[in-house]
Amino acid sequence: MIVLAAAAFLAAAAPLPRATVPSTPASPVAGASPGAMSNGMPQPPATYTSVSAPPPADQVKVGGELYAVHCISCHGADLRGTPMAPGLTSSGAGDVDFQLSTGRMPLEVPGTEPMRGPPSFPRPQIDALIAYVVSHGGTGPPIPVLHHNADLTRGRVIYEENCQQCHGATGDGAVAGFGWLAPSLKASIPVQVAEAVRTGPGIMPRYAAADISDRDLDALVGYVEAMHRPDDRGGYSLASAGPVGEGLAGWIVGVGGTIIVMLLVGETLAKKRSA
Secondary structure, rough: OOOHHHHHHHHHHOOOOOOOOOOOOOEEEEEOOEEEOEEEEEOOOOOOOOOOOOOHHHHHEEEEEEEEOOOOHOOOOOOOOOEEEOOOOOOOHHHHHHHHHHHOOOOOOOOOOOOOOOOOOOOOHHHHHHHHHHOOOOOOOOOOOOOOOOOHHHHHHHHHOOOHHHHOOOOEEEEOOOOOEEOOOOOHHHHHHHHHHHHHOOOOOOOOOOOOOHHHHHHHHHHHHHHOOOOOOOOOOOOHHHHHHHHHHHHHHHHHHHHHHHHHHHHHHHHHOOO
16 A cells, blocks of 8 residues: 555645646857757847847838738737737837737636747747837837856845745745736746846846846846756655655655565565474
8 A cells, every 4th residue: 555655645746747838949059040049048040139120121011011910909000009908109129029928818818927938920920020029119129039048046046036036946836916927037038037037027026237237147148048857866856746746755755665665574574483
């Protein structure tokens, strides 16, 4: 019975397969070639990192057509918003890319908290929508350009001071208050983490470069990326169940195993004495 209980607990504690979230291209790490990989950080070609370079007119046209079908009912024909959704005239490429690449927009039920999901648009259409929105103002933060920073110690300090209270020590997410949930960071790619920091989606604060410098942002992104692959030096992680689950497993496996060994040894000694 003890062995069966231990096996059942370990099976329940084992990590379940995570749903596959389609990856979306990140903004490039500076100095990298298109499609290259450097230190595990994806580096596809840049899309829009500044509003100073206007996108092609045909891309803006395609974006306008997509906007008219999927966005206009909530954000308005002039992008100035409606009672159901805010305006987009002050949104930058970083705002739009984050919302669309993480599947938070278009929102199925207006007025509810946007949750992460598969993107509703392929990358070319996301780029077109970004071009259209940016052409109507685009004063918000651009898509951040990341640089590799291996200073995980600094990244951890930034995370603990600004992120851990809501997203949790392991980035698994938690209740943020006011009925909002701070999402897990496990499915986020580097550029999406940086976009969230700079744009402040939902009730999350917006951190400008004066609050978190670009160098510290690089370190923070590197630390969040490292949390995706934790170094479980103590052995099996038990799905990061915490001290209660780990203690229970220790009692079931440790004490249960000890009892089984004692019983086997006792039976063996009893047989030898009777023989």
